[in-house]
Structure formats: C-alpha cells, structure tokens
Amino acid sequence: MSRVVLVTGVSRYLACRLAGRLSADPSIDRIIGVDTAPPARADLDLLGRTEFVRADIRNPLISKVISAAEVDTVVHASVTATPHGAGGRAPMKELNVIGTMQLLAACQNSDTVQRLVVKSSTAVYGTSPRDPAIFTEDMTAKALPRSGYAKDAVEVEGYLRGFTRRRPDVSVTLLRFANFVGPYIDTPLTRYFQLPVVPTVFGFDPRLQLLHETDGIEVLRLASTSDRPGTYNVAADGVLLLSQAIRRAGRIAVPVPAPAVSFVGQAVRRSGIVDFSxxxxxxxxxxxxxxTDRLKETFGYTPQYSTEAAFESFLTGRPVTPVISSAALDAGESVLARLLRTKPAGRTTASVTSIDSSRGLRHG
Structure with a gap:
C-alpha cells in the first residue's frame, strides 16, 4: 500500500525538520511539504526527498493537492504563535483558524486520508491565579484565553472535535506542546531570555515547563508514522522558576508592576526584538x-531532555552570552550571605534606644 504524508508549514523550523526525518523513512513513498513561501535555501538539504508545493491552506484548492497525491496522512504543523512572522495579528488568525477550517474540510471530503496529526499548544489551558498545580488532558481552562495565539489554539481544537465527530474513521492525534527551547529553534521565549534586561512581573515567579526541540520533532514523527490517536500533553519532566532561568542565562531581571506590563510588552514588540504577545x-x-503521564504510558514516549536539561541546551547551543557572569553572581551572593550572618550589635542597640525614646521612656 502506498503511503503519502502531507506536512503543512514546511518552511518553518519544526515542520521542515519533521519532513526531513520522514524523508529518511523508506516505508513512506512520498512526502509533500506545503507552505505559502518556499523553505530557506539553508533548509533545502534538510528536506531530503520532500516535494515542496507552494499552496495556501486557507484556499479550498488544498483539497486538490490532497486528492491528486492520494494523501493518507496529514500533519498540520503550520499553526503559528508569532503575529510578526505572519504579517500581523489578522493574517495570523486567518492562517491559524481559517487555514485549519479549510484543511479539515479537505480532509473530511477525502477518500484517502486515514490519519490526521495536529500540532497544538498547552496555551489552550490558559493562565490564571485559579489554575491547578498540574493540568491533565481532560481539564479545561479556568479562564478561557481571550486573544492571540492561545485563543486561536482553542478554536482550532474546537474545529478538530467537530471533524472527529464527522469522520470517526480517521485516526486523529492532537499534540499540545509546551514552550520549545533548544540550541537552534527561534521562539518568542528564546528571544526573551536573550534580552540583556529581562522584564518580569513584580511579585511573581512562575514555574516554567519546557520542551527540547528534538523531543518535539520525535513526537511528531512517531505520531505521523504510527497509529496513536488521542490528545496528549507534550512537555519535559520538571520545572524551572523564572528567576532560576534568568539567573542561569546571566541576564538582569527588571520587575515591572503589573499595571505597566502591557505597556512594556507593547514596547518590546514594537522594537522587533521579541514578538511577545x-x-x-x-x-x-x-x-x-x-x-505527561498519558504521553509516557499511552503514546509511548518519554522526553529525553528534562526542562532543566533543555534550557541548558538552549544556553550552550546558542550560545547566550551572560550579561552577568555566574562567578559574579556567586560572589555577590556570598557577600550578601556574610552580611546576613553578621549581627550588627551597635545598630540594634541604637534602634531599641530610639524606640524607647519615642515612647517617652528615660534610661536611668
């Protein structure tokens, strides 16, 4: 039986490398990569025998690509989190939501599609002070995302649920990825940690759960080449506090009061350095x-990198030049520790005397 895999968003980092991995699989007869723009010249060798087709999944003509090639496996990896890279928020929403609608319609009308893999995000769980310590796949957001990529991902998953009801014969795998890091991948989060001065929210030190780029590509490959239906969180083991990550990167944290966060975010986005929504x-x-219990037990994959190891790979692979060296940080911490251990007896006595005097007490 002929096997034909179609990968959307093939001009982007993850989809391009996935297509390259699939092209090395002799059990796959054809790999078709679809995107609105051709891959970068530097990535052409990575694609192997992948056949590039310049097509827009927002156009109903994508159904002709699927039917003409008799595609049996579709990997939808073109959902993007960067408005700047898509040409703005409106084009980004069209690509994410309208593009997914058209692609699912094409798959629904196809007689050959048997497997559908969709790249989503843990952003569908939202983020709020009422969140549980750990989200499982069966949970929903405590506060639904109201804008941006997270809202797009929620809508994409809604259309996917409709597709599974209409085509129960198609094996559907939904992958909710955590934030990617690694030596090569370029994301808003990796750029954030490359800022010399890193804005944080005053009074907050969130837990970060990451995913190494190689683990993400391998999960996509396994879902594309074998029948593993279901919804899976894809993330590394362990967490890092934001303060720990900033320290390891040798950056300078600048706490920003919560009311000013939106203004700082707008300034950073306008600078073009970080497309942080x-x-x-x-x-x-x-x-x-x-x-990630379901990923390990049902899907059958354990990420090779922990969150800590993935972040270290990002730091050493770039490399990210520290603004403050670890030696300087250690020295500063040592000085602070010595000061805290020292008991300033004279100052304490003066303080007590001052307090007593303020109460009108006299020392005889």
Missing part, C-alpha cells in the same frame, strides 16, 4: 505545568 506576557505571571 499579551497572553505570553500573562504566562509570565502564573506559568503553567501539565501532566
């Missing part, structure tokens, strides 16, 4: 941690 800024308030 409002919901991603809110993520830095409360963080998010998800359960």
């Amino acid at each position: 409002p919901e991603q800024m809110q993520f830095l308030n409360f963080g998010r941690v998800v359960s």
Whole structure:
C-alpha cells in the first residue's frame, strides 16, 4: 500500500525538520511539504526527498493537492504563535483558524486520508491565579484565553472535535506542546531570555515547563508514522522558576508592576526584538505545568531532555552570552550571605534606644 504524508508549514523550523526525518523513512513513498513561501535555501538539504508545493491552506484548492497525491496522512504543523512572522495579528488568525477550517474540510471530503496529526499548544489551558498545580488532558481552562495565539489554539481544537465527530474513521492525534527551547529553534521565549534586561512581573515567579526541540520533532514523527490517536500533553519532566532561568542565562531581571506590563510588552514588540504577545506576557505571571503521564504510558514516549536539561541546551547551543557572569553572581551572593550572618550589635542597640525614646521612656 502506498503511503503519502502531507506536512503543512514546511518552511518553518519544526515542520521542515519533521519532513526531513520522514524523508529518511523508506516505508513512506512520498512526502509533500506545503507552505505559502518556499523553505530557506539553508533548509533545502534538510528536506531530503520532500516535494515542496507552494499552496495556501486557507484556499479550498488544498483539497486538490490532497486528492491528486492520494494523501493518507496529514500533519498540520503550520499553526503559528508569532503575529510578526505572519504579517500581523489578522493574517495570523486567518492562517491559524481559517487555514485549519479549510484543511479539515479537505480532509473530511477525502477518500484517502486515514490519519490526521495536529500540532497544538498547552496555551489552550490558559493562565490564571485559579489554575491547578498540574493540568491533565481532560481539564479545561479556568479562564478561557481571550486573544492571540492561545485563543486561536482553542478554536482550532474546537474545529478538530467537530471533524472527529464527522469522520470517526480517521485516526486523529492532537499534540499540545509546551514552550520549545533548544540550541537552534527561534521562539518568542528564546528571544526573551536573550534580552540583556529581562522584564518580569513584580511579585511573581512562575514555574516554567519546557520542551527540547528534538523531543518535539520525535513526537511528531512517531505520531505521523504510527497509529496513536488521542490528545496528549507534550512537555519535559520538571520545572524551572523564572528567576532560576534568568539567573542561569546571566541576564538582569527588571520587575515591572503589573499595571505597566502591557505597556512594556507593547514596547518590546514594537522594537522587533521579541514578538511577545499579551497572553505570553500573562504566562509570565502564573506559568503553567501539565501532566505527561498519558504521553509516557499511552503514546509511548518519554522526553529525553528534562526542562532543566533543555534550557541548558538552549544556553550552550546558542550560545547566550551572560550579561552577568555566574562567578559574579556567586560572589555577590556570598557577600550578601556574610552580611546576613553578621549581627550588627551597635545598630540594634541604637534602634531599641530610639524606640524607647519615642515612647517617652528615660534610661536611668
């Protein structure tokens, strides 16, 4: 039986490398990569025998690509989290939501599609002070995302549920990925940690759960080449506090009062350095941690990198040059510790005398 896999968003980092991995699989007859723009010249060799088709999944003509090639497996990896990279928030929403609608319609009308893999995000769980310590796949957001990529991901999953009801014969795998890091991948979060001065929300130190890029690509490959239906959180074991991550990166944290966070976020986005959306800024308030038991026990994959190891790979692979060296931080902490251990007897006595005097007491 001929096997034909179609991958959307193939000009982007993850989909491009996934297509390259699939092209090395002799059991797959054809790999078709679809995107609105051709892959970068530097990525052409990575695609292997992937056949690139310049097509827009927002256009109903995508159904002709699927039917003409008799595609049996569709990997939808083109949902994007960066408005700037998509040309703005409106084009980003069209690509994410309208594009998914058209692609699902094409799959629904196809007689050959047997497997559908959709790349989503743990952002569908939202972020709020009422969140549980750990989200499982069966939980829903305590506060639904109201804008941006997170809202797009919620809508995409809603359309996917409708598709599964209409085409129960198609094996559907929904992958909710945590924030990616690694030596090569470029995301808003990796750029955030490359800022010399890192804005944080005053009074908050959220837990971060990450995922190494190689683990993400491998999970996509396994879902594309074998029947593993279901919804899965895909994240590394363990967490890092934001303060720990900033310290390890050798950056300078600048706490910003909560009312000013939106203004700081807008300034950072306008600079073009980091395409950090409002919901991603809110993520830095409360963080998010998800359960990966189903990924390990049902899907059958345990990430090779922990959150800590994935972040270290990001730091060493870039490399991210520290603004403050770890030696300087250690020295500063040592000085502070010595000061805290020292009991300033004279100052304490003066303080007590001052208090007594304020009460009108006299020392005889």
